[in-house]
Amino acid sequence: MMDSTTHKVYHVHGFDSRQHLEHYFSDKPDMVFEEDFLKFIIFNLRQIFTDGHINGDILVDISLGCFIHHLYSASEFFRNIIVLKVKNRCIMELKRWVDERTGAFYWGHTSMLLQEKEENSDQLGEKEGKVRSVIQHVVKYDLEKENMTDPLVLPPADCVISVWLLDTISKDQDDYIKNLRKISRLLNPGGHLILIGSLNATYFSVGKDKFHAFTYNEDFVRKALVGEGFIIDYCKVKERTAVSDIIDYKAVIIIAAHKEK
Template structure:
């Protein structure tokens, strides 16, 4: 019997609410630690020293990724969110507008408060994100200019969490998408990139979705070839004992854009 083809990121069946519930809701102890707490902790450590700063941050991340903005909103006056999935854009806007049925990220806000040594204040942390996000813009990486016809200013810092491997079909398209994404960032600005190393799929409601498989060396070469100087890199090995995902490591890169490519 032929195997069922994997679905992709832009499939209508990829419900962002199910992604949250499956992997990073408050009751998902193990996967929440790796997929939510680890990147939030590392982002806090990256931004706190003050070396990676600016006025404007652009975020292009997998699905409804609010978590990293809970830390970023302390350091940037303006945040622009980019997303290529219409259903994810609708869920992001529901959360920003505090509409009924919006997803609950309070546990992520509480965790960020703990990182900052605060025992309370998570509601204000969420409100700070809502005030900082000035635009939510649809992007389409099948276009030469993914934001056309919208024009946004180049950012001082660009954050991206789990996105490129979700939307890239092969290594060539990963490189092409990275170059397009890098056009959103100023020369001299910093890219903070989180990715899954050696992953091929993830499961949502018994449906299997594709992820591009690549390793640490490929990612480093891709960044160098796209005009970046890598300033720091870290990774953590997966400890999840599950058939739901198959990544080996979570990796992150902090890279300075030295030239246009």
């Protein structure tokens, strides 16, 4: 295995956004992450939003890459979604899909998964259309700034969802907690935070490049959230089923919490 000190860092180096989508989220026959990265995320978020009564005006999404399937259920419960991206390439890839431009990544297989679960597969395409309609802004951010979206000041969010971002931008435990604190500042008092990550990973690959992943377990992320004043409402862990050497996680975690007022 490549030494971790030689791994690239997502928010510094960036990656080929389309390659990332093709590797981990496509409908190709050799895409082995459907159970772990598509179904697990889509179905658990459906349960979190429907059972947890999480809703409101503004949801902020600050996640790795430019996937959209984690926003299907959220789009039913929030009037506006603001998406934050650290790299221009991700912004362009996402806007291509939002604007339905030629060459946009195909997400139909993921919306079909949810619609089949809800037994309304005759409404194919409506999930994607709903997400497009509520994405109001796609904004670039800088983690080093006090206001990460400076000069734009975001309104406080009722919910923040972050998928794999803390895993990839954090060097160690202290850095993870510092970044968690930054993301938490985007929330209203009493707001909800949903984190999705990979447990006990050390790297992930995009093309020929390997990228750093912070290694942590369920106990650590639970303690980190409680330490930052969150009350945990939901937590599910799925042991890895995918057979592939392009990423070395052991499990996927999804955890929802709300901030004490």
